[in-house]
Amino acid sequence: MSAVALTDTSLPMTDLPTPLLELADISRSFPGVKALDGVSLSLRPGRVTALIGENGAGKSTLVKILTGIYQPDGGEIRLAGTPVHLPTAEAAQAAGITAIHQETVLFDELSVAENIFIGHAPRTRWGFIDWRSMNSRASGILRTIEADIDPTIRLRDLSIAQRHLVAIARALSVDARIVILDEPTAALSHKEVEDLFRIIDTLKNQGKAVLFISHKFEEVFRIADDYAVFRDGKAVGAGRLAATTQGDIVRLMVGRSVDQAFPKIQVTPGDLVLAVKGYSHPTEFDDINFELKAGEILGIYGLVGAGRSEFCQSLFGITDRSRGTVYLDGRPKWFKSPADAIEAGIVYVPEERQRHGAILPMPIFGNITLPSLKRLSRWGFLSGAEEFSLARRYAERLDLRASSLSQAVGTLSGGNQQKVVIGKWLATSPKVIILDEPTKGIDIGSKAAVHGFMSELAKDGLAVIMVSSEIPEILGMADRVLVMREGRQVGLWRRADVTPESLVRAATGNLGDY
Amino acid sequence: MKNLLARREGLLVVALLVLLVLIASRFPDFLAPKNLAGVFNDTSILIILALGQSAVILTRSIDLSVAANLAFTGMAVAMLNAAYPGLPVPLLVLAALGIGLALGAINGLLVWKFDIPPIVATLGTMTVYRGMTFVMSGGKWVNAHQMSPGFLELPRSLIAGLPVLSWVAILTVGLAWVLFTRTPLGRAFYAVGGNPTAAVYTGIDGGRTRFFAFCLSGAIAGMAGYLWVSRYAVAYVDIAAGFELDVVAACVIGGISIGGGIGSVAGAVLGALFLGTIKNALPVVQISPFWQMAISGTIIICAVALNARAEKAKGRLILRNAS
Amino acid sequence: EPVKIALVVKAMGIGFFAAANKGAQEAAKELGDVEVIYTGPTDTTAEGQIQVINSLIAQKVDAIAISANDKDALVPALKRAMERGITVISWDSGVAPEGRSVHLNPSSNALIGNMCVKLAADNLPGGAGEVAILSASATATNQNTWIEEMKKVLPKYPGVKLVTTVYGDDLADKSYRETQGLLKTYPNLKAIIAPTTVGMVAGAQAVADAGKIGQVNVTGLGLPSEMAGHVKSGATKSFAIWNPIDLGYSATMISYNLVKKKAEAKPGAEIGIGRMGKITLDDTRSAAMSDPFVYNSSNVEEFAKIF
Amino acid sequence: MSVARQIPDRLEASSVRLFKSWEALLLLVALVIFGVNSLVSPHFLDPWNLSDATFNFTEKATIAIAMAFLIIAGEIDLSVAAIIALASTAMGAAVQMGAGTETLVLIGLGVGLLCGAFNGLLVTRFQLPSIVVTIGTMSLFRGIAYIVLGDGVYKGYPADFAFFGQGYAWSYFSFELTFFFGVALIGGLVLHTTGFGRQVQAIGNSPLAARFSGVRVERVKFILFLMTGLAAGAASVMLTSRLGSTRPSIALGWELEVVTMAVLGGVSILGGSGTILGVVIAAFVMGLVTFGFGLMNVPGIVMSIFIGLMLIGVIALPILARRLHARIKGAR
């Protein structure tokens, strides 16, 4: 481990620098929810504060208040002791606050340089945008974060990881005193996370105050100095990380202790369900082969951008393949659309929950019954009672937290949205379920629930494919592991035969980078 | 050449050239510089309006009220001119800009402050503005002899061999280019249309940006109102009826994506020129008037299909060594 | 109870029809017990006129006098009006005989056709040259009839060489463009006949803008108030029109007489039209009001003040 | 907290939801207009007059029902009026060849279907934005009608063909009105109580997520374009029958009125939500307004000002009310 992760236990609390930014008694409500309920928080110069909390605890809402996107209903924000008012994103920027937001906030059609500078582009003497200096300054910033990206190309031509680098560059383009990172590592690979931590370290050494939001405890303990925990919109604890343990924080977060061991149940695999032979796509992936039995969990590991999602989506009928065959229960199948795949018994829990997984404005029951409508209707007509009873069955089985079955899915927290998506598929009684990064951006409590659930599904005889970028999750849940690199299958091992190191080596194709 | 064709604008230039060659094969004089200048002059108003409309479309909106705005403003300045022939023409041009701007601002406010979807808001104001034109004029025409000579002369007077009307179009193109590429507002049009949520996070107020786009489109429509009325030397309620669809079509042919965030000034101008050339050429090459409508429909469909192909994502190409 | 006569026009906001309304009001005043309802759709569509007709039927007007946007499409609606006891006549632009009792042509179609060609021929330098027709929409009944008539009389004018007919759809910009097209395609064009005001106005403007005043004469049918400027500029030497005031006046008179049963709508019948004298119905129960009147620089200013 | 609780189906009783709904607001507007009209004009309450008045909107409203589906699915069809023209031209041509009434109706509906299929193909197969595609086909379809018919006219429709646009199904109920009610009833049932309807709503809210949930998005959209084409074909049969003749300029500008009707009926132009009941009420509101103004001989263009204002007003009103409500609550 590098030196960054060492925390300074020698410093007593009183010796800490005075806070650069203080939040006092901040509240913010949305129709039906109190997202923030009188929270207080301090950020100190030269220190990284980790903000921890379950999905929907109000973390991102706080970020949006600090960056001028939302206005607080009450409370005070003090910058270096003086109260400030942040009515717009511009005002926040002017006050020296910058953020990498949880959602992508980039523009596909604009150039990289413009993505970095939009809103505060350098101007010429006449007030026009100075493209030349914008491009050169963008190159400069990209160089400092060792990103090899041409600032003049359009963003849509970049990979997901490169986009994240652009988002980071954007945050750095503002001369800020306070840097906020809202789940910045969710889509990054190990190496990129390391790079990011190096940057955070530099920021810290420059005396900036950093707010770091993550659901991943290893990261929090590695990079952060202080912590603050939110629960249901309230600040329930804060202090120095050196003086606490992971278990304490989890208890603060969820109000109880969570058994974090992966609840993998040993299952004797049943019959062969799925066989994939020489499955290829002209540009995205090539020659994927594996077999899967009922009750088995196949983990697919790889770096972000390795093409795992592309492969799974193709298997689900979203995109074409060019060669290869899929056998389901021994018979060759070819799915032209997800509807075909679902009919055959293959379902897919997508990685991008909000975009692909759930229809956010529609109610819970409508989402859950959507793939089962044919089964629910007589003469084409739906029965409301049956719809609700089906939805209720899965909502209860998954312990869904909602005020009613007619609540719009978009108003649920991330973990509960994921439960709706899984429930929707279980209602179709599938044979194979593909879960693409099922716990990405999900808090520790919900994560354990999803894992518990996956085990149960396997026990019930489903064949499970789980795509994950988290090694502990792969090692904790999968029976076998398939590793992909740059669209190709580099290996397929039993769990007993792999170690974290061997997985990383296979995924990166290089030795000793971990 | 390959590079040229890869860009939408390049494709359009080629299409325009092919079109000109086709026309010339039946009517060689069409390519005479004087005639081409005439076609450009004729298309000027469409070009101007297409530029205003593209600002709006870039922000993922649409302004269906431009033609009604044009009619109202045109009628208003014509009536002013008829009633007070002494008013200096520049003042009337300013008035046209101002009235157009005000009508555009109403659209903008409806969209900004009331969150009414642009297509609905401008569908509503389209009928309202046109109706107001009727109410204001009482259904009466303003005719050539009621207009002052200065009022009628301005767009036709020649500067360096080109009529002022053409110069206005050229100037508008230049200003629009500077606005779209060199100013924060112009870039905000792209940002708001490209990704509205992201725009909010970068400190761009989507509503206000749309408002300005509508103001721009309105002011331009107002100016076009004056130009139209003085060009054709008559003002009545129905002028330019249905022209809004031509304007939108010009933008679409020019590759301004109806989904917002994509497009260029050059594209809008070329789209307008393409449409304008066809409208001008059809009577000249003596295609039966009954064929004109079907031909322009086919061209719009083809243009959309071509643009969509150009826009299609290339895929991610994870397999680096696959071509 | 005054007699309610609805004067239904092609569309509101057209100077010609506003003038006709003036005449109708004049007739109403003269008759005393008449209420004239001046109405019409927003744009020149048959569907719009049917909507208007429906509301007139509902109001139980006594007579409908209509200038039709479509000769045939209005027939069912007007038939229904007649079934409900409403007197229906058409004027200016006619309705097929089964949809009305009487049709009042502003002038005889033959006379109008002849007049249009004559106006062009009279001003042809040397009495010979190319002539084109700029019509309104291709579906306008009266336009097409007149164009037919023009073609019939052509042999009488050997100097007139008709080259083409184009359609400006009664839109200023389209008519302007079509005129430009004509000027380009036929460099030797000497005259343009536009039997519609919008066409003539836009055509004259296009000729003026092309710098061809004196070379190409734009003539046809139009209102003095709308044409005065172009006569002054010289783009139009002369043009013709019947008096729309008289037309509205006569239509009202005919309707009144039919409602009051002072006249009968059958072939050969005579109907009095007040100060305009009387008309005689032909086999299709139509009649012509009067000859078109020619306007030129000597009289246009004076009439421009009236209509 | 961890005790399993029963999640209720809904929070608000259906009566409360109904009361707060858009349809309630519209119905109120319709009643007010009805009341004002009957006060202002003595001719308004005559049943025959009211029956006549429905001819002003039934054809458009029939299309508006189908259009509502399309808009809810996030698409639009601006070519409907042109489809009417083309279908009518085809029927006219068939009459010249001596076709009988049944054949004519089949041809009208068939051409509508074909046009709808053409739109649907362009939109779903080639992934083109429907608003532009149908601006194009709007010119194309009507253009073909002009090519075929030019300045001519088709007439001489068989006598019994007149029934569709001029006949009465039962007492005051014209065939057109009855047909419209039938279409609305079926449309309402399909949209609100069938799986297909649910899929349409899902597509409108998020086409991507709907596809990932196993909805055959392209197929559903294609069917909707077919339906809209078919409705336009039916409207063409009725309008042609009512006019008894065909010219290429028939039904000019109707597309915007049809869209206005749907939007006024509470169909979200952004897709995802809307009800058939709303569209039906909106059709009556527009019909009553035009008829009422017509009785007072208000020029049509002034009516259109009113409709335009109503369109903006009815959409802005709930937003204004919500703001006002929030302000009052904030002040307390």
Ligand SMILES: Nc1ncnc2c1ncn2[C@@H]1O[C@H](COP(=O)(O)OP(=O)(O)OP(=O)(O)O)[C@@H](O)[C@H]1O
């Ligand atoms: N614009 C909004 N409208 C309505 N409710 C909202 C809105 N934004 C947030 N909420 C609600 O406020 C609460 C807090 O949300 P927030 O996004 O701050 O959570 P979070 O802590 O960032 O969660 P996560 O870890 O999933 O990112 C949630 O219940 C959320 O549903």
Ligand SMILES: Nc1ncnc2c1ncn2[C@@H]1O[C@H](COP(=O)(O)OP(=O)(O)OP(=O)(O)O)[C@@H](O)[C@H]1O
């Ligand atoms: N450059 C890009 N342009 C467009 N979409 C992208 C791009 N990169 C990733 N995506 C999409 O974002 C999603 C997640 O991206 P990611 O890179 O994680 O996917 P992947 O490479 O297919 O699979 P994985 O990361 O799971 O191995 C995928 O659905 C992918 O289609």
Ligand SMILES: [Mg+2]
């Ligand atoms: Mg968050």
Ligand SMILES: [Mg+2]
């Ligand atoms: Mg992925």
